[in-house]
Amino acid sequence: MFLSFNNKPRGYSVYDPSGCTFKKRISFDKKDINVVHNFIELSPDRYLLFSAARKGNKMVWYDVAEDRAVAEDYNLPEFLFFNTPYSHTFSPFYMFNDTVHFVQAYNGEVYVADKDGGLKPKYDFDFGEYNFDISTLKEESVEYYVRHSHSIGARYANRFIAYRENSRYYISRFAFRRSLYHLVMNKRDGSVMTFQRLKEKxxxxxxxxxxxxxxxxxxxxxxxxxxxxxxxxxxxxxxxxxxxxxxxxxxxxxxxx
Known part of the structure; x- marks a missing residue:
């Protein structure tokens, strides 16, 4: 599916993956949600919307049948998404076992989203002294954070922008020490490996x-x-x-x- 904005007031239209067949319309107050950057279907009537430009909470659970937001969460500063590289490059969501997962891009934490407005922690990776903390970040220019990502930010594991899982593994890719690293978790025993390149180099x-x-x-x-x-x-x-x-x-x- 994909979401498209149209000129009618207060809403977006949802189509099937081909972009040809209209499925439904999501209506909401544009004063509250002026843009949707990513979205995913939680159930036939519930969608999880991600709006990086929204004031306050960036995630909104929207009920199409009731035509209203039923919950919201994830109150992070707007500059994190527009001025820094520590945010999502692609969708923050992925599906596994018909369940919506949300990945926190700056430190790789994974959550399960339910249709009623809950975010339940699923995977939390501890890099010890290399854990990335955004509490000290403040609003600065894009140029500042480009330099930051190559200096202070490069000391820590961050920028988890690709992720998937199956019944055996959870796999992600992240940045550390100015290089790209892979993270693989064996779900059978909980062991975690991090490495730069595959054995095939x-x-x-x-x-x-x-x-x-x-x-x-x-x-x-x-x-x-x-x-x-x-x-x-x-x-x-x-x-x-x-x-x-x-x-x-x-x-x-x-x-x-």
Whole structure:
């Protein structure tokens, strides 16, 4: 599904993934929610809306049948989302087992969202002295926080912007010491690993995941970091070498062993 703003007062229209079939209209007071940056369906009549520009709470539980907000949460300062790199680059939500999950981008904490306005903690990763705390941050320019992310911010684990899970693993990617790291939690025993590159000497970006594999949609410019050509078969190497800079993104499949 996707959400689109239209010129009619007080509302957004929801369509199916093709963008062709209208499903329903979400109406609300634009003085209270002037823009929706991300949203996800909690039930046929309940949606969780994320508005980074909203004053006060950024998350709103909206009931379409009742045509009203039934709950709200997540009161973080607006500058965190617009002036710093410590916020979500993509959607803060993902689905697993038909349940909505919310990831806190600056420290990687994961919550389960219910349809009645609750956020229940699910995963909390302790990096010890490298835990990132936003309580000391104050409103500054974008340029200030670009420098901050390469100096003070680089000392800590932050910017968790990609995440997925299946029945065996939770996987995320984050920034630390000016490099990209991966986090993998084995859900069977709760053990957590962090590392820079896979054994194949490449990076991955967990945007899709099922029980057997993780999938990454890489642009031609990203292939060199997403795939190590030295380990490819002759046939796969021909495909790798045939990709041109102006080609469409390539789907890469990483199979779990």
């Amino acid at each position: 490449c990076l991955c970006f967990p945007v899709c995941m099922d029980e057997t594999a993780l999938y990454f949609f890489a642009s031609p410019q990203e292939l060199q970091v997403a795939i190590n050509p030295e380990i490819l078969s002759d046939e796969e190497r021909k495909k790798f070498d045939s990709v041109l800079p102006d080609d469409n993104p390539v789907v890469i499949k990483y199979t779990f062993k």
